[in-house]
Amino acid sequence: MKPEHLTPDQQAWRRFRSHRGALVGAWFVAFFMLVTLVGPAVWPYRPDAISDLQFDAPTLRHWFGTDVHGRDLLARVLHGARISLGVGALGAGVSLVIGVLWGALAGYVGGRADSLMMRVVDILYALPSIVFVIVLLTALNGLVERGEARGLSGDTAKTLQWLGLFAGLGAVSWLTMARIVRGQVLSLRTRPFVEASRALGASHARILLRHILPNVAGVVIVYLALTVPAVILYESFLSYLGLGIQPPQASLGSLIAEGATQINPLRTYWWIIVFPAGTLVTALLALNFLGDGLRDAFDPRSGRGG
Protein backbone atom coordinates (compact mmCIF):
# COMPACT_ATOMS: atom_id res chain seq x y z
CA MET A 1 0.00 0.00 0.00
CA LYS A 2 1.29 3.40 -0.91
CA PRO A 3 1.98 5.44 2.21
CA GLU A 4 -0.24 8.46 2.43
CA HIS A 5 1.50 11.76 2.51
CA LEU A 6 -0.37 14.62 4.09
CA THR A 7 0.70 18.18 4.74
CA PRO A 8 0.32 19.37 8.33
CA ASP A 9 -2.74 21.38 7.31
CA GLN A 10 -4.39 18.34 5.76
CA GLN A 11 -3.66 16.38 8.90
CA ALA A 12 -5.20 19.17 10.94
CA TRP A 13 -8.39 19.15 8.87
CA ARG A 14 -8.58 15.39 9.20
CA ARG A 15 -8.26 15.72 12.98
CA PHE A 16 -10.92 18.41 12.92
CA ARG A 17 -13.35 16.23 10.99
CA SER A 18 -12.98 13.40 13.49
CA HIS A 19 -13.62 15.74 16.44
CA ARG A 20 -17.19 15.17 17.50
CA GLY A 21 -17.65 18.30 19.59
CA ALA A 22 -16.23 20.51 16.87
CA LEU A 23 -18.53 19.04 14.24
CA VAL A 24 -21.60 19.49 16.39
CA GLY A 25 -20.47 23.06 17.04
CA ALA A 26 -19.87 23.75 13.36
CA TRP A 27 -23.28 22.40 12.34
CA PHE A 28 -24.94 24.35 15.05
CA VAL A 29 -23.26 27.59 14.01
CA ALA A 30 -24.31 26.96 10.41
CA PHE A 31 -27.88 26.22 11.53
CA PHE A 32 -27.87 29.39 13.60
CA MET A 33 -26.74 31.54 10.73
CA LEU A 34 -29.36 30.04 8.45
CA VAL A 35 -32.17 30.57 10.95
CA THR A 36 -31.23 34.17 11.68
CA LEU A 37 -30.96 34.90 7.95
CA VAL A 38 -34.13 33.17 6.81
CA GLY A 39 -36.18 33.31 10.00
CA PRO A 40 -37.18 36.98 10.01
CA ALA A 41 -38.42 36.67 6.43
CA VAL A 42 -40.58 33.61 7.19
CA TRP A 43 -41.90 34.39 10.66
CA PRO A 44 -45.13 36.41 10.30
CA TYR A 45 -44.44 38.99 13.03
CA ARG A 46 -42.18 41.99 12.78
CA PRO A 47 -39.77 42.67 15.68
CA ASP A 48 -41.03 46.23 16.18
CA ALA A 49 -44.78 45.66 15.67
CA ILE A 50 -46.55 46.75 18.88
CA SER A 51 -49.81 45.05 19.91
CA ASP A 52 -52.21 45.05 22.86
CA LEU A 53 -51.15 41.55 23.84
CA GLN A 54 -48.67 42.44 26.59
CA PHE A 55 -46.65 39.82 28.47
CA ASP A 56 -48.42 36.93 26.80
CA ALA A 57 -46.91 33.60 27.83
CA PRO A 58 -45.60 31.38 25.02
CA THR A 59 -48.44 30.04 22.87
CA LEU A 60 -48.75 28.48 19.45
CA ARG A 61 -49.23 31.93 17.96
CA HIS A 62 -46.30 33.51 19.79
CA TRP A 63 -43.81 30.71 20.36
CA PHE A 64 -41.58 32.77 22.66
CA GLY A 65 -44.43 34.88 24.09
CA THR A 66 -44.61 38.67 23.91
CA ASP A 67 -42.85 41.50 25.73
CA VAL A 68 -43.90 44.68 27.56
CA HIS A 69 -45.13 46.35 24.36
CA GLY A 70 -46.82 43.21 23.07
CA ARG A 71 -44.10 42.62 20.51
CA ASP A 72 -43.50 39.05 19.39
CA LEU A 73 -40.43 37.80 21.25
CA LEU A 74 -39.37 35.21 18.69
CA ALA A 75 -39.20 37.87 15.99
CA ARG A 76 -37.12 40.04 18.33
CA VAL A 77 -34.80 37.18 19.29
CA LEU A 78 -34.27 36.26 15.62
CA HIS A 79 -33.42 39.83 14.82
CA GLY A 80 -31.26 40.26 17.89
CA ALA A 81 -29.34 37.05 17.19
CA ARG A 82 -28.65 38.25 13.66
CA ILE A 83 -27.23 41.49 15.02
CA SER A 84 -25.19 39.72 17.70
CA LEU A 85 -23.68 37.29 15.19
CA GLY A 86 -22.90 40.14 12.82
CA VAL A 87 -21.21 42.15 15.54
CA GLY A 88 -19.21 39.08 16.58
CA ALA A 89 -18.01 38.31 13.08
CA LEU A 90 -17.13 41.87 12.14
CA GLY A 91 -15.60 42.77 15.50
CA ALA A 92 -13.44 39.65 15.38
CA GLY A 93 -12.53 40.59 11.80
CA VAL A 94 -11.32 44.02 12.87
CA SER A 95 -9.33 42.52 15.75
CA LEU A 96 -7.86 40.02 13.31
CA VAL A 97 -6.59 42.71 10.93
CA ILE A 98 -5.11 44.95 13.64
CA GLY A 99 -3.72 42.08 15.71
CA VAL A 100 -2.07 40.23 12.85
CA LEU A 101 -0.57 43.37 11.31
CA TRP A 102 0.74 44.64 14.64
CA GLY A 103 2.06 41.29 15.82
CA ALA A 104 3.61 40.27 12.50
CA LEU A 105 5.31 43.63 12.08
CA ALA A 106 6.70 43.62 15.61
CA GLY A 107 7.92 40.06 15.35
CA TYR A 108 9.40 40.48 11.87
CA VAL A 109 11.17 43.79 12.42
CA GLY A 110 12.36 42.77 15.88
CA GLY A 111 14.77 44.69 18.08
CA ARG A 112 13.84 48.15 19.32
CA ALA A 113 10.66 48.44 17.28
CA ASP A 114 9.49 45.09 18.59
CA SER A 115 9.97 45.95 22.25
CA LEU A 116 8.37 49.36 21.71
CA MET A 117 5.32 47.86 19.99
CA MET A 118 4.96 45.20 22.65
CA ARG A 119 5.21 47.78 25.45
CA VAL A 120 2.29 49.55 23.79
CA VAL A 121 0.34 46.30 23.99
CA ASP A 122 1.30 45.92 27.67
CA ILE A 123 0.09 49.42 28.46
CA LEU A 124 -3.20 48.93 26.62
CA TYR A 125 -3.66 45.71 28.56
CA ALA A 126 -3.45 47.63 31.80
CA LEU A 127 -6.12 50.15 30.73
CA PRO A 128 -9.61 48.79 31.47
CA SER A 129 -11.14 48.28 28.03
CA ILE A 130 -14.56 49.52 29.10
CA VAL A 131 -13.21 53.07 29.48
CA PHE A 132 -11.85 52.88 25.96
CA VAL A 133 -15.09 51.60 24.52
CA ILE A 134 -17.21 54.21 26.27
CA VAL A 135 -14.99 57.04 25.09
CA LEU A 136 -14.96 55.68 21.56
CA LEU A 137 -18.70 55.12 21.40
CA THR A 138 -19.55 58.57 22.74
CA ALA A 139 -17.07 60.19 20.38
CA LEU A 140 -18.77 58.33 17.58
CA ASN A 141 -22.27 59.24 18.70
CA GLY A 142 -21.18 62.87 18.66
CA LEU A 143 -19.96 62.50 15.09
CA VAL A 144 -23.17 60.81 13.99
CA GLU A 145 -25.32 63.50 15.59
CA ARG A 146 -23.33 66.20 13.87
CA GLY A 147 -23.71 64.30 10.61
CA GLU A 148 -27.46 64.08 11.07
CA ALA A 149 -27.65 67.79 11.80
CA ARG A 150 -25.96 68.36 8.45
CA GLY A 151 -28.59 66.36 6.63
CA LEU A 152 -27.23 62.83 6.82
CA SER A 153 -30.15 60.41 6.52
CA GLY A 154 -31.16 58.44 9.61
CA ASP A 155 -30.31 55.10 8.03
CA THR A 156 -26.82 56.12 7.04
CA ALA A 157 -26.24 57.52 10.51
CA LYS A 158 -27.44 54.28 12.07
CA THR A 159 -25.15 52.24 9.84
CA LEU A 160 -22.25 54.45 10.80
CA GLN A 161 -23.02 53.98 14.47
CA TRP A 162 -23.03 50.24 13.94
CA LEU A 163 -19.73 50.24 12.15
CA GLY A 164 -18.35 52.27 15.01
CA LEU A 165 -19.48 49.62 17.46
CA PHE A 166 -17.72 46.90 15.46
CA ALA A 167 -14.60 48.98 15.18
CA GLY A 168 -14.67 49.76 18.88
CA LEU A 169 -15.02 46.12 19.87
CA GLY A 170 -12.31 45.10 17.43
CA ALA A 171 -10.10 47.87 18.75
CA VAL A 172 -10.15 46.45 22.27
CA SER A 173 -9.80 42.77 21.46
CA TRP A 174 -6.72 42.63 19.23
CA LEU A 175 -4.12 42.61 22.01
CA THR A 176 -3.93 38.87 22.62
CA MET A 177 -3.97 38.18 18.88
CA ALA A 178 -0.99 40.52 18.42
CA ARG A 179 0.94 38.75 21.19
CA ILE A 180 0.27 35.31 19.74
CA VAL A 181 1.18 36.27 16.17
CA ARG A 182 4.30 38.11 17.29
CA GLY A 183 5.54 35.06 19.18
CA GLN A 184 5.03 32.83 16.17
CA VAL A 185 6.64 35.23 13.72
CA LEU A 186 9.60 35.69 16.03
CA SER A 187 10.38 31.99 15.89
CA LEU A 188 9.63 31.64 12.16
CA ARG A 189 11.85 34.57 11.20
CA THR A 190 15.09 32.68 11.80
CA ARG A 191 14.02 29.42 10.17
CA PRO A 192 16.14 28.18 7.23
CA PHE A 193 13.36 28.51 4.65
CA VAL A 194 12.97 32.18 5.44
CA GLU A 195 16.70 32.75 5.24
CA ALA A 196 16.79 30.87 1.94
CA SER A 197 14.09 33.11 0.58
CA ARG A 198 15.95 36.18 1.76
CA ALA A 199 19.15 34.90 0.14
CA LEU A 200 17.24 34.57 -3.12
CA GLY A 201 16.52 38.27 -2.93
CA ALA A 202 12.86 38.22 -1.93
CA SER A 203 11.47 41.51 -0.65
CA HIS A 204 10.36 41.87 2.95
CA ALA A 205 6.74 42.12 1.87
CA ARG A 206 7.04 38.87 -0.07
CA ILE A 207 8.73 37.01 2.78
CA LEU A 208 6.10 38.21 5.21
CA LEU A 209 3.09 37.53 2.99
CA ARG A 210 4.18 34.35 1.20
CA HIS A 211 6.33 32.58 3.74
CA ILE A 212 5.59 33.73 7.24
CA LEU A 213 1.89 34.57 7.39
CA PRO A 214 0.68 31.27 5.86
CA ASN A 215 2.55 29.49 8.63
CA VAL A 216 0.80 31.56 11.25
CA ALA A 217 -2.63 30.92 9.74
CA GLY A 218 -3.45 27.85 11.84
CA VAL A 219 -2.95 29.62 15.15
CA VAL A 220 -4.74 32.70 13.88
CA ILE A 221 -7.81 30.72 12.79
CA VAL A 222 -7.96 29.04 16.17
CA TYR A 223 -7.76 32.27 18.09
CA LEU A 224 -10.17 34.01 15.72
CA ALA A 225 -12.76 31.30 16.35
CA LEU A 226 -12.46 31.98 20.07
CA THR A 227 -12.60 35.77 19.58
CA VAL A 228 -16.02 35.68 17.91
CA PRO A 229 -17.87 34.47 21.03
CA ALA A 230 -15.79 36.81 23.19
CA VAL A 231 -16.85 39.81 21.08
CA ILE A 232 -20.50 38.69 21.11
CA LEU A 233 -20.31 38.48 24.89
CA TYR A 234 -18.74 41.94 25.10
CA GLU A 235 -21.37 43.44 22.83
CA SER A 236 -24.14 41.90 24.87
CA PHE A 237 -22.56 43.41 27.99
CA LEU A 238 -22.48 46.83 26.32
CA SER A 239 -26.09 46.49 25.18
CA TYR A 240 -26.96 45.41 28.69
CA LEU A 241 -25.47 48.70 29.88
CA GLY A 242 -27.50 50.49 27.23
CA LEU A 243 -24.43 51.48 25.23
CA GLY A 244 -24.56 49.00 22.38
CA ILE A 245 -27.46 48.55 20.02
CA GLN A 246 -30.05 51.28 20.56
CA PRO A 247 -33.82 50.65 20.77
CA PRO A 248 -36.06 49.95 18.89
CA GLN A 249 -33.26 47.78 17.48
CA ALA A 250 -32.24 44.97 19.80
CA SER A 251 -29.38 42.54 20.25
CA LEU A 252 -29.48 39.51 22.51
CA GLY A 253 -27.79 41.52 25.24
CA SER A 254 -30.36 44.31 25.26
CA LEU A 255 -33.20 41.76 25.18
CA ILE A 256 -31.74 40.06 28.26
CA ALA A 257 -31.39 43.43 29.97
CA GLU A 258 -35.06 44.14 29.22
CA GLY A 259 -36.02 40.77 30.66
CA ALA A 260 -33.93 41.32 33.78
CA THR A 261 -35.81 44.52 34.62
CA GLN A 262 -39.06 42.54 34.80
CA ILE A 263 -37.99 40.31 37.67
CA ASN A 264 -39.99 40.91 40.84
CA PRO A 265 -41.53 38.83 43.58
CA LEU A 266 -45.12 39.25 42.41
CA ARG A 267 -44.99 37.91 38.88
CA THR A 268 -42.25 36.33 36.83
CA TYR A 269 -42.40 36.71 33.09
CA TRP A 270 -39.76 34.03 32.78
CA TRP A 271 -39.92 33.81 28.98
CA ILE A 272 -38.65 37.31 28.30
CA ILE A 273 -35.34 36.48 29.92
CA VAL A 274 -35.09 32.72 29.36
CA PHE A 275 -35.44 32.75 25.57
CA PRO A 276 -32.95 35.52 24.75
CA ALA A 277 -30.50 34.21 27.34
CA GLY A 278 -30.92 30.64 26.10
CA THR A 279 -30.29 31.76 22.54
CA LEU A 280 -27.17 33.69 23.51
CA VAL A 281 -25.78 30.83 25.58
CA THR A 282 -26.48 28.24 22.88
CA ALA A 283 -24.77 30.36 20.26
CA LEU A 284 -21.75 30.92 22.50
CA LEU A 285 -21.56 27.22 23.35
CA ALA A 286 -21.60 26.24 19.69
CA LEU A 287 -18.96 28.80 18.78
CA ASN A 288 -16.73 27.69 21.65
CA PHE A 289 -17.11 24.03 20.71
CA LEU A 290 -16.05 24.96 17.20
CA GLY A 291 -13.10 26.95 18.51
CA ASP A 292 -11.98 24.18 20.85
CA GLY A 293 -12.14 21.67 18.02
CA LEU A 294 -10.07 23.91 15.78
CA ARG A 295 -7.50 24.31 18.52
CA ASP A 296 -7.23 20.59 19.15
CA ALA A 297 -6.81 20.05 15.42
CA PHE A 298 -4.35 22.82 14.64
CA ASP A 299 -2.28 23.01 17.79
CA PRO A 300 -0.17 19.85 17.97
CA ARG A 301 0.75 20.56 21.57
CA SER A 302 -2.78 20.47 22.89
CA GLY A 303 -3.94 17.24 24.41
CA ARG A 304 -5.80 14.97 22.04
CA GLY A 305 -9.29 13.60 22.44
CA GLY A 306 -11.93 15.47 24.34
Added chain:
Amino acid sequence: MYFLKRLAFLPGLMLLISFLAFVLVRWAPGGPFDRERKPASPEIERALQARYHLDEPVVKQYVRFLRGLVRGDFGASLKYRNHTVADIIAQGLPVSLTLGLLAFGFALGVGVPAGFYSAMWRGKWRDYGISLLTLLAVCVPGFVVGPILVMVLAVRWGVFPPALWETPRHVVLPTLSLGLYFAGKVARLLREGMGQTMQMEFINTARAKGLSETAVLLKHALRLAILPVVSYAGPMLADLLTGSFVVENLFQIPGIGVFLVNSSLSRDYPMVVGLVLLYALLLLVLNLVVDLGYRLLDPRVRYE
Protein backbone atom coordinates in the same frame (compact mmCIF):
# COMPACT_ATOMS: atom_id res chain seq x y z
CA MET B 1 17.81 41.15 39.18
CA TYR B 2 15.22 40.81 36.46
CA PHE B 3 12.43 41.47 38.93
CA LEU B 4 14.16 44.50 40.39
CA LYS B 5 14.44 45.89 36.88
CA ARG B 6 10.74 45.33 36.30
CA LEU B 7 9.93 46.88 39.62
CA ALA B 8 11.97 49.91 38.59
CA PHE B 9 9.94 50.23 35.40
CA LEU B 10 6.67 50.23 37.32
CA PRO B 11 6.46 53.95 38.19
CA GLY B 12 7.24 54.93 34.60
CA LEU B 13 4.56 52.62 33.26
CA MET B 14 2.04 53.95 35.75
CA LEU B 15 2.90 57.50 34.74
CA LEU B 16 2.33 56.68 31.09
CA ILE B 17 -0.95 54.93 31.84
CA SER B 18 -2.16 57.82 33.98
CA PHE B 19 -1.38 60.29 31.18
CA LEU B 20 -3.17 58.16 28.61
CA ALA B 21 -6.25 57.81 30.80
CA PHE B 22 -6.12 61.51 31.65
CA VAL B 23 -6.09 62.59 28.02
CA LEU B 24 -8.48 59.90 26.80
CA VAL B 25 -11.40 60.79 29.08
CA ARG B 26 -11.01 64.49 28.38
CA TRP B 27 -10.92 63.84 24.66
CA ALA B 28 -14.39 62.28 24.65
CA PRO B 29 -17.10 64.77 23.67
CA GLY B 30 -19.31 66.21 26.38
CA GLY B 31 -18.30 67.34 29.83
CA PRO B 32 -18.99 66.58 33.48
CA PHE B 33 -21.48 69.44 33.88
CA ASP B 34 -23.69 68.66 30.87
CA ARG B 35 -26.47 66.97 32.75
CA GLU B 36 -27.15 69.32 35.61
CA ARG B 37 -29.43 72.35 35.67
CA LYS B 38 -30.02 72.05 31.98
CA PRO B 39 -30.37 75.74 31.16
CA ALA B 40 -27.19 76.45 33.11
CA SER B 41 -25.98 79.80 32.01
CA PRO B 42 -22.67 79.95 30.22
CA GLU B 43 -21.30 81.97 33.13
CA ILE B 44 -22.06 79.24 35.65
CA GLU B 45 -20.55 76.61 33.46
CA ARG B 46 -17.47 78.71 32.92
CA ALA B 47 -17.16 79.30 36.64
CA LEU B 48 -17.42 75.57 37.30
CA GLN B 49 -14.83 74.85 34.66
CA ALA B 50 -12.51 77.39 36.18
CA ARG B 51 -13.06 76.03 39.68
CA TYR B 52 -11.87 72.60 38.57
CA HIS B 53 -9.25 74.03 36.22
CA LEU B 54 -10.89 72.38 33.23
CA ASP B 55 -10.38 75.52 31.17
CA GLU B 56 -6.61 75.09 31.25
CA PRO B 57 -4.61 73.25 28.58
CA VAL B 58 -4.57 69.51 29.19
CA VAL B 59 -0.85 69.32 29.87
CA LYS B 60 -1.11 72.01 32.53
CA GLN B 61 -4.02 70.13 34.11
CA TYR B 62 -1.96 66.97 34.09
CA VAL B 63 0.97 68.62 35.82
CA ARG B 64 -1.44 69.94 38.43
CA PHE B 65 -2.81 66.42 38.86
CA LEU B 66 0.69 64.98 39.29
CA ARG B 67 1.50 67.57 41.93
CA GLY B 68 -1.57 66.52 43.85
CA LEU B 69 -0.69 62.86 43.38
CA VAL B 70 2.65 63.34 45.12
CA ARG B 71 0.66 64.46 48.17
CA GLY B 72 -1.61 61.43 47.79
CA ASP B 73 -4.42 63.60 46.45
CA PHE B 74 -6.31 62.18 43.48
CA GLY B 75 -8.52 65.24 43.19
CA ALA B 76 -12.20 65.79 43.86
CA SER B 77 -14.99 63.93 42.14
CA LEU B 78 -16.82 66.16 39.67
CA LYS B 79 -20.11 64.39 40.21
CA TYR B 80 -20.13 63.84 43.97
CA ARG B 81 -18.83 67.30 44.67
CA ASN B 82 -18.23 66.97 48.39
CA HIS B 83 -16.10 63.87 48.11
CA THR B 84 -12.58 63.31 46.93
CA VAL B 85 -11.78 60.42 44.64
CA ALA B 86 -9.67 58.87 47.38
CA ASP B 87 -12.64 59.03 49.78
CA ILE B 88 -15.01 57.33 47.38
CA ILE B 89 -12.54 54.60 46.55
CA ALA B 90 -11.63 54.09 50.21
CA GLN B 91 -15.31 53.71 51.03
CA GLY B 92 -16.16 51.16 48.35
CA LEU B 93 -12.89 49.28 48.06
CA PRO B 94 -13.22 47.10 51.19
CA VAL B 95 -16.56 45.79 49.94
CA SER B 96 -15.23 45.11 46.45
CA LEU B 97 -12.10 43.52 47.88
CA THR B 98 -14.14 41.20 50.09
CA LEU B 99 -16.44 40.17 47.29
CA GLY B 100 -13.51 39.82 44.87
CA LEU B 101 -11.49 37.64 47.25
CA LEU B 102 -14.50 35.44 47.94
CA ALA B 103 -15.12 35.00 44.22
CA PHE B 104 -11.41 34.33 43.71
CA GLY B 105 -11.51 31.65 46.38
CA PHE B 106 -14.61 30.17 44.82
CA ALA B 107 -13.07 30.19 41.34
CA LEU B 108 -9.95 28.35 42.50
CA GLY B 109 -11.72 26.15 45.03
CA VAL B 110 -14.19 24.87 42.47
CA GLY B 111 -12.21 25.34 39.26
CA VAL B 112 -9.04 23.49 40.24
CA PRO B 113 -10.71 20.30 41.54
CA ALA B 114 -13.14 20.31 38.61
CA GLY B 115 -10.35 20.67 36.06
CA PHE B 116 -8.24 18.04 37.79
CA TYR B 117 -11.08 15.57 38.04
CA SER B 118 -11.96 16.17 34.41
CA ALA B 119 -8.37 15.50 33.34
CA MET B 120 -8.25 12.37 35.50
CA TRP B 121 -11.15 10.89 33.54
CA ARG B 122 -10.08 12.34 30.21
CA GLY B 123 -12.21 11.02 27.34
CA LYS B 124 -14.72 9.35 29.68
CA TRP B 125 -18.25 10.48 30.33
CA ARG B 126 -17.31 12.16 33.62
CA ASP B 127 -14.86 14.31 31.71
CA TYR B 128 -17.47 15.19 29.07
CA GLY B 129 -20.02 16.06 31.74
CA ILE B 130 -17.68 18.35 33.63
CA SER B 131 -16.29 19.88 30.45
CA LEU B 132 -19.79 20.74 29.32
CA LEU B 133 -20.55 22.34 32.67
CA THR B 134 -17.34 24.39 32.71
CA LEU B 135 -17.92 25.51 29.13
CA LEU B 136 -21.42 26.51 30.13
CA ALA B 137 -20.00 28.52 33.03
CA VAL B 138 -17.75 30.39 30.59
CA CYS B 139 -20.60 31.03 28.15
CA VAL B 140 -23.29 32.30 30.49
CA PRO B 141 -22.67 35.98 31.17
CA GLY B 142 -22.91 37.35 34.72
CA PHE B 143 -25.97 39.38 33.86
CA VAL B 144 -27.77 36.13 33.06
CA VAL B 145 -26.47 34.04 35.97
CA GLY B 146 -27.28 36.76 38.49
CA PRO B 147 -30.96 37.27 37.61
CA ILE B 148 -31.53 33.52 37.30
CA LEU B 149 -29.99 32.87 40.73
CA VAL B 150 -32.10 35.66 42.19
CA MET B 151 -35.22 34.39 40.48
CA VAL B 152 -34.82 30.82 41.71
CA LEU B 153 -32.92 30.95 45.01
CA ALA B 154 -34.16 34.28 46.33
CA VAL B 155 -37.60 34.96 44.86
CA ARG B 156 -38.96 31.42 44.48
CA TRP B 157 -37.36 29.51 47.33
CA GLY B 158 -36.34 32.38 49.54
CA VAL B 159 -33.11 30.65 50.57
CA PHE B 160 -30.96 33.75 50.18
CA PRO B 161 -31.75 37.46 50.26
CA PRO B 162 -32.13 38.90 46.75
CA ALA B 163 -29.91 41.95 47.29
CA LEU B 164 -27.89 44.16 49.62
CA TRP B 165 -24.68 43.52 51.51
CA GLU B 166 -25.26 42.92 55.21
CA THR B 167 -25.13 39.43 56.72
CA PRO B 168 -22.98 36.52 55.52
CA ARG B 169 -26.07 35.15 53.79
CA HIS B 170 -26.13 38.22 51.57
CA VAL B 171 -22.70 37.28 50.27
CA VAL B 172 -23.56 33.94 48.69
CA LEU B 173 -25.43 34.92 45.54
CA PRO B 174 -23.07 37.74 44.50
CA THR B 175 -20.06 35.47 45.03
CA LEU B 176 -21.63 32.77 42.88
CA SER B 177 -22.64 35.18 40.11
CA LEU B 178 -19.20 36.73 40.05
CA GLY B 179 -17.11 33.60 40.49
CA LEU B 180 -18.85 31.12 38.22
CA TYR B 181 -17.29 32.38 35.00
CA PHE B 182 -13.80 32.37 36.49
CA ALA B 183 -14.28 28.91 38.00
CA GLY B 184 -15.13 27.59 34.53
CA LYS B 185 -12.16 29.35 33.02
CA VAL B 186 -9.77 27.95 35.65
CA ALA B 187 -11.11 24.43 35.22
CA ARG B 188 -10.69 24.62 31.45
CA LEU B 189 -7.15 25.97 31.71
CA LEU B 190 -6.16 23.26 34.16
CA ARG B 191 -7.68 20.47 32.08
CA GLU B 192 -5.85 21.68 29.01
CA GLY B 193 -2.60 22.08 30.93
CA MET B 194 -2.94 18.52 32.23
CA GLY B 195 -3.56 17.29 28.69
CA GLN B 196 -0.31 18.83 27.49
CA THR B 197 1.67 17.74 30.53
CA MET B 198 0.55 14.13 30.38
CA GLN B 199 2.22 13.75 26.97
CA MET B 200 5.64 14.67 28.32
CA GLU B 201 8.49 12.26 28.90
CA PHE B 202 8.84 12.78 32.61
CA ILE B 203 5.33 11.41 33.10
CA ASN B 204 6.44 8.15 31.51
CA THR B 205 9.45 8.14 33.80
CA ALA B 206 7.26 8.64 36.83
CA ARG B 207 5.00 5.82 35.72
CA ALA B 208 7.98 3.58 35.00
CA LYS B 209 9.13 4.10 38.56
CA GLY B 210 5.95 2.29 39.52
CA LEU B 211 4.11 5.25 41.01
CA SER B 212 0.37 5.00 41.29
CA GLU B 213 -1.59 6.98 38.73
CA THR B 214 -2.88 9.30 41.45
CA ALA B 215 0.67 10.06 42.56
CA VAL B 216 1.75 10.72 38.98
CA LEU B 217 -1.12 13.11 38.46
CA LEU B 218 -0.97 14.87 41.81
CA LYS B 219 2.75 15.06 42.49
CA HIS B 220 4.23 15.33 39.02
CA ALA B 221 1.70 16.50 36.46
CA LEU B 222 -0.26 19.01 38.52
CA ARG B 223 2.77 21.10 39.37
CA LEU B 224 3.46 21.84 35.71
CA ALA B 225 -0.14 21.79 34.51
CA ILE B 226 -1.18 24.46 36.98
CA LEU B 227 1.12 27.04 35.36
CA PRO B 228 -1.50 28.38 32.90
CA VAL B 229 -3.86 28.81 35.85
CA VAL B 230 -1.16 30.67 37.76
CA SER B 231 -0.55 33.12 34.94
CA TYR B 232 -4.28 33.63 34.53
CA ALA B 233 -4.68 34.23 38.26
CA GLY B 234 -2.95 37.62 38.05
CA PRO B 235 -5.33 39.36 35.62
CA MET B 236 -8.24 37.45 37.15
CA LEU B 237 -7.55 38.77 40.64
CA ALA B 238 -7.05 42.32 39.35
CA ASP B 239 -10.41 42.05 37.60
CA LEU B 240 -12.19 40.64 40.63
CA LEU B 241 -10.75 43.00 43.23
CA THR B 242 -11.73 46.15 41.34
CA GLY B 243 -15.36 45.11 41.44
CA SER B 244 -17.88 44.15 38.84
CA PHE B 245 -20.44 46.54 37.42
CA VAL B 246 -23.01 43.85 36.73
CA VAL B 247 -22.91 42.12 40.10
CA GLU B 248 -22.68 45.26 42.23
CA ASN B 249 -25.47 46.87 40.25
CA LEU B 250 -27.72 43.82 40.38
CA PHE B 251 -27.33 43.18 44.11
CA GLN B 252 -27.03 46.84 45.07
CA ILE B 253 -23.64 46.33 46.65
CA PRO B 254 -21.79 49.52 47.64
CA GLY B 255 -18.46 48.65 46.00
CA ILE B 256 -16.35 50.47 43.44
CA GLY B 257 -17.29 48.33 40.44
CA VAL B 258 -20.18 50.52 39.38
CA PHE B 259 -18.05 53.65 39.42
CA LEU B 260 -15.79 52.81 36.49
CA VAL B 261 -18.68 52.61 34.04
CA ASN B 262 -20.73 55.39 35.59
CA SER B 263 -17.82 57.80 35.90
CA SER B 264 -16.79 57.19 32.31
CA LEU B 265 -20.35 57.89 31.22
CA SER B 266 -20.72 61.04 33.29
CA ARG B 267 -17.21 62.29 32.43
CA ASP B 268 -16.14 62.39 36.06
CA TYR B 269 -12.54 62.76 34.91
CA PRO B 270 -10.67 62.47 38.24
CA MET B 271 -12.75 59.44 39.23
CA VAL B 272 -11.96 57.60 35.98
CA VAL B 273 -8.25 58.33 36.24
CA GLY B 274 -8.15 57.23 39.87
CA LEU B 275 -9.91 53.95 39.14
CA VAL B 276 -7.80 53.24 36.05
CA LEU B 277 -4.66 53.79 38.12
CA LEU B 278 -5.91 51.45 40.81
CA TYR B 279 -6.66 48.72 38.28
CA ALA B 280 -3.39 49.17 36.41
CA LEU B 281 -1.33 49.09 39.60
CA LEU B 282 -3.07 45.92 40.76
CA LEU B 283 -2.61 44.28 37.38
CA LEU B 284 1.07 45.15 37.01
CA VAL B 285 1.96 44.15 40.57
CA LEU B 286 -0.02 40.93 40.38
CA ASN B 287 1.61 40.00 37.08
CA LEU B 288 4.97 40.50 38.73
CA VAL B 289 3.92 38.25 41.61
CA VAL B 290 2.70 35.66 39.11
CA ASP B 291 6.05 35.60 37.34
CA LEU B 292 7.81 35.13 40.67
CA GLY B 293 5.47 32.26 41.50
CA TYR B 294 6.15 30.79 38.08
CA ARG B 295 9.81 30.49 38.85
CA LEU B 296 9.11 28.74 42.13
CA LEU B 297 6.90 26.16 40.42
CA ASP B 298 9.02 25.60 37.36
CA PRO B 299 12.75 26.01 38.06
CA ARG B 300 13.51 25.71 34.35
CA VAL B 301 12.00 29.12 33.73
CA ARG B 302 14.67 31.79 33.39
CA TYR B 303 14.03 35.44 32.76
CA GLU B 304 16.55 37.53 30.86
